[in-house]
Amino acid sequence: MDHRSATQCLLLLQKVSSLTELKQVQAHMIKTAIDQNLYLVSKLVEFAALSSTSRIFGYSREVFYRIQNPNLFLYNTMIRGSLINNVPEEAIFLYFRLRGESLLPNNFTYPFVLRACEDQLELRCGKEVHGCIIRTGFGSDPYVLTTLLNMYSVCEDSMRAATKVFDEMPVKDVVSWNSVIAGYLKHGDLVSATTYFDHAPEKSFVSWNSMVSGYANLGRIEEAKRLFMEMPLKDAASWNSLISGYIKAGDIVSAERLFEQMPEKDVVSWTAMIDGYLKYGHYHCSLTLFRQMQLVKIKPTEVTLLSVLTACANLGALDTGSWIHGYINKNGVEIDNNLGTALVDMYAKCGDMDKALDVFINMGRKKDVITWTAMIIGLAMNGRCREALQFFSNMVIEGVRPDEITFLGVLCACSHTGLVKEGTHYFESMSKDYSLVPRIEHYGCMVDLLGRAGLLEKAEEFIKSMPIEPDSIIWGSLFSACQVQKKVDVGERVMKYLLKMDPENKGNYVTLSNIYACTGRWDDVAEVRKKLKDKGIKRTPGCSCIEVNHQVHEFVSSDKSHSRSTEIYEMLDLMARRMKVVGKLSSNEMPLP
Known part of the structure; x- marks a missing residue:
């Protein structure tokens, strides 16, 4: 073997930053006849597999599956890479493949495979791995046992097994106590969670927050508040858990008060409140809070943007919705199905169907049934009913299966256009062609x-x-x-x-x-x-809203609380008088006085 070329390749691998450069290193290995060196190939696979770029990980697959008799290090590397690149099912496949080749897993293999079982909720596979752990002598390894405990705690109907693993652990650290507490909370067993929490020799932020969040999520808001007050220290997650609990319990006032008291708010705090206002129909408050969030320079997440777009749609706040669309484009936020559908819905409800169509078309082939349905309902709602029915036909042609909500949009389009025959056909088609029960x-x-x-x-x-x-x-x-x-x-x-x-x-x-x-x-x-x-x-x-200069004004019949109500009623009187004059005129269409 050319040691100089091998050393050169190792140095090059440390500097690689793209798939093209990686392929150049492999080409150099082939050219210098060192491509059969298992150590070098392992390093090549390790770099590619542990990359978070899907194309580079895909390249590691190509190299790995061409290797004859790969060793355990290569298998461990690929299993770990599968988790990094969000393909846990491949990690499980690789585990069974290495077992089929009579290789024995080690304490590096098991934690990653168990995490894959946890991600996939593969309890049966997890139990098989558990058996192998015992047979290969790793039943006392703290790291292996902690990941095994996590897996059982997450999967359904497996808390008895999780408790057995926990009770038999020779050394229990803070992480293991947190896992068993979180497992019981996930399964709704507050009594057991509280018991383990009370007996934990050391209570971490995680366990305190888990308990507060567990009580809050199950509607036990008073107990959640008591634990929150007892916490020796509180971080943002502590405050967020209780805020979310208040919102879930319908107590938006207490959530708002707690939010204002927070010493330091993160994006989760802002998003929780924005979404909470949205949930209970306080759309103005959602938009106001979003503007405050911008002033303190907190970058919104996709969840934040979805909530604000929904508020804009409900208020008809087109200017604000358009600004958010511009923000998404300016900051390079990917318009996936969720954001794309929210934008289509917002533009449609605000009456700008041309912009809704632009968003829909630019989404390409990413559109799912929800996106198509939003477009169909939007067209029907804006009087473009024939187009709505054409979009339904296009949707079916492209192989997207309609659901019950889609047919609501289609039937509304037929209703607004007076298409009785077509509407009857679509109604009957629901059960006949798509097995949907009206x-x-x-x-x-x-x-x-x-x-x-x-x-x-x-x-x-x-x-x-x-x-x-x-x-x-x-x-x-x-x-x-x-x-x-x-x-x-x-x-x-x-x-x-x-x-x-x-x-x-x-x-x-x-x-x-x-x-x-x-x-x-x-x-x-x-x-x-x-x-x-x-x-x-x-x-x-009656009540109506209108947006002027990014501010939404709400009007209620006979209400005079608006700051400019005197001018508004004067204008209404003037318009009424002019309409009466027009009504008395002949069809000569004389200009208004």
Whole structure:
């Protein structure tokens, strides 16, 4: 062997930074006839396998699988590399391959294979590895036993085995105590977790945080708060656990108070609060907090951006949503399925379908059923119903299988366009072609479709023939159609069903009053309004939002809390007067005064 060439290759491997350079080193090895040197090949594989770049790891595979009789070091290297590159299933395959070649695993092999079993929740494989650990004499190795304990703690129905491993460990360190505590918390056994926590000779940040988080996640917020207060030291994870617990329990006020008291907030803290506000419909607060997060220069994660985009979609905050899209592009954030779908949904709900289409097209072939569905629903919602149906056809052609939500979008598109025949076809196609069972929402879409088309009697029969019990929303959809179509007889029949289901719903009385008014039955209108008054039912005021200069303004009917309410009402009066003038004009389309 040319020792000089070998030394040169080893030095080159230490400086390699790309796949091209790695291939050049291998070419040099072949050229100088040292490519059969197992030590050099092992170093080549080690560098490639332990790279976190998928292309370089793929190259290590090519080299490894061409080696005849690879040794245990090479197998350990590839197993470890499989975990680094998020392919735990290959680590398990390599383990069984080395066993098939009569190689005995060692204390480096077992921890990585057990981590792969943990990632894949492969309990059966983990048990086989456990048996091999005992047979090969590693049953007392602390590091091997700790990873074995972790594996059992994570997999379902295996805490008895985890406890046995823990109890038989000759030396128990902080990590092992943390593992058994976390395992019991994961399985919802707070009693056992508390017992082990109380008996732990040394309580670390991890165990304290696990207990606080465990109690909080299971809704035991008072116990979580007590442990939090008892903690000798608290880090960001401690505060975040309790904040998340309050949010999960629906106590957003306490979560907000705790967040404000935090000495040092990290991105998890900000994201938890932003998502918490979103969860309970406080969309304005989500956006306000996001802007504060930007001011203190905390870089948002993908989860943060998803929450803020959802808030923008619900508020119609197009300017803010567009700014976030620009931020994503400027900072090189990959637009994966989740972010892409959130952007499509945001633009669609804000009425900018052209931008939604741009995002959709630029996603290429990464789109899944959720992305397609967001696009179909967005088009239908914005009146581009024919396009929505065309997108559905394209989706099927590309081999993406629609789900129940997709069909809701398709049926809505048919309803808004009056396509009764097509809507019926799609409704029947759900069960016939895709084995999907229609839910009550799909039946509601069909009732809406028939009602909009004026087929009220057919819609009524459709409701009566439903295999599931119709709710007040189904009957309410037909009721609204009665007002549009001025069908008093059907409306009165529907009202009887609605009175049984939801007798205090003021909207039903208002709709019935409107049906009578449309047909000139003013005595009946007066009678319905008297019933409303006698019952003490008042109409809920309407509400709307508009975004101006990145600020969302909310308006409620008859409310005067807005700082510029006087000007707003003056403008409304002016517009009303002008509309009255236009209404009295002939079709000459004279300009407004």
